[in-house]
Amino acid sequence: MTLTERLEAIRERINTACARCGRNPQSVRLLAVSKKKPAGDILAAFNAGQTLFGESYVQELLDKAPQVSAPVEWHFIGGLQSNKVKYLVGRVSLIHSVDRLSLAREISRQWQKKESVADILVQVNLGGEATKRGAGEDEALELIPAIAELPGVRVRGLMTLPPWNPDPEQVRPYFARLRELAGQVAAMGLENVFMDELSMGMSHDFEAAIEEGATLVRVGTAIFGERT
Numbered sequence: 001m002t003l004t005e006r007l008e009a010i011r012e013r014i015n016t017a018c019a020r021c022g023r024n025p026q027s028v029r030l031l032a033v034s035k036k037k038p039a040g041d042i043l044a045a046f047n048a049g050q051t052l053f054g055e056s057y058v059q060e061l062l063d064k065a066p067q068v069s070a071p072v073e074w075h076f077i078g079g080l081q082s083n084k085v086k087y088l089v090g091r092v093s094l095i096h097s098v099d100r101l102s103l104a105r106e107i108s109r110q111w112q113k114k115e116s117v118a119d120i121l122v123q124v125n126l127g128g129e130a131t132k133r134g135a136g137e138d139e140a141l142e143l144i145p146a147i148a149e150l151p152g153v154r155v156r157g158l159m160t161l162p163p164w165n166p167d168p169e170q171v172r173p174y175f176a177r178l179r180e181l182a183g184q185v186a187a188m189g190l191e192n193v194f195m196d197e198l199s200m201g202m203s204h205d206f207e208a209a210i211e212e213g214a215t216l217v218r219v220g221t222a223i224f225g226e227r228t
């Protein structure tokens with residue numbers, strides 16, 4: 001299959017998953033995860049109608065973005081060090097991976113310098129895995145009200161990267177849990193906090209994620225092929 005055919009197949013699967021659970025396909029955005037893939041692949045995807053791309057490494061984004069001569073939209077989805085935040089201002093429209101107050105503070109500070117407000121998601125580590133980033137559930141419930149106080153940040157929702165399992169049905173409970181948690185946060189009625197985005201689901205499990213409420217699915221391998 002060509003990249004164009006793979007993209008079409010994924011859009012088709014998104015539409016089918018939406019139909020299965022009575023959701024409007026417009027309510028799910030496909031984030032093409034282009035980390036470790038060359039600018040040429042991104043342009044090919046853009047020419048096939050894909051405009052939203054996700055990157056995981058700041059340096060790679062800085063190197064690649066100038067080579068992508070098309071009006072694409074970037075999201076940042078990887079682990080983020082506070083000292084690199086300044087490079088993302090004006091470059092990314094959403095940061096999916098905010099998991100601590102110090103990072104949110106720096107994002108707020110850098111965006112404010114540009115008289116702007118950053119849209120962010122709080123990454124939640126639902127599996128409690130030591131190897132994964134993200135605030136624990138209880139931690140997230142304390143972190144979000146603190147982030148809400150910052151003038152340069154708007155919390156748009158939650159993101160999760162559940163424990164790896166090849167069977168989407170084994171991952172589904174984590175997706176359901178993230179949606180419940182978003183409901184809990186929404187019920188707090190915090191100013192500056194909008195639980196309208198759920199970033200969950202990847203190449204092998206995005207359909208289950210959509211059925212559980214995902215608004216952003218992060219798909220890499222199924223679009224661009226294996227990363228080497």
Ligand SMILES: *Cc1c(COP(=O)(O)O)cnc(C)c1O
Pocket residue numbers: 033035056077078161202203204218219220221222
């Ligand atoms: C790499 C990555 C993805 C994409 O994973 P695939 O299995 O290639 O679809 C999604 N989310 C995050 C946070 C990633 O780092």
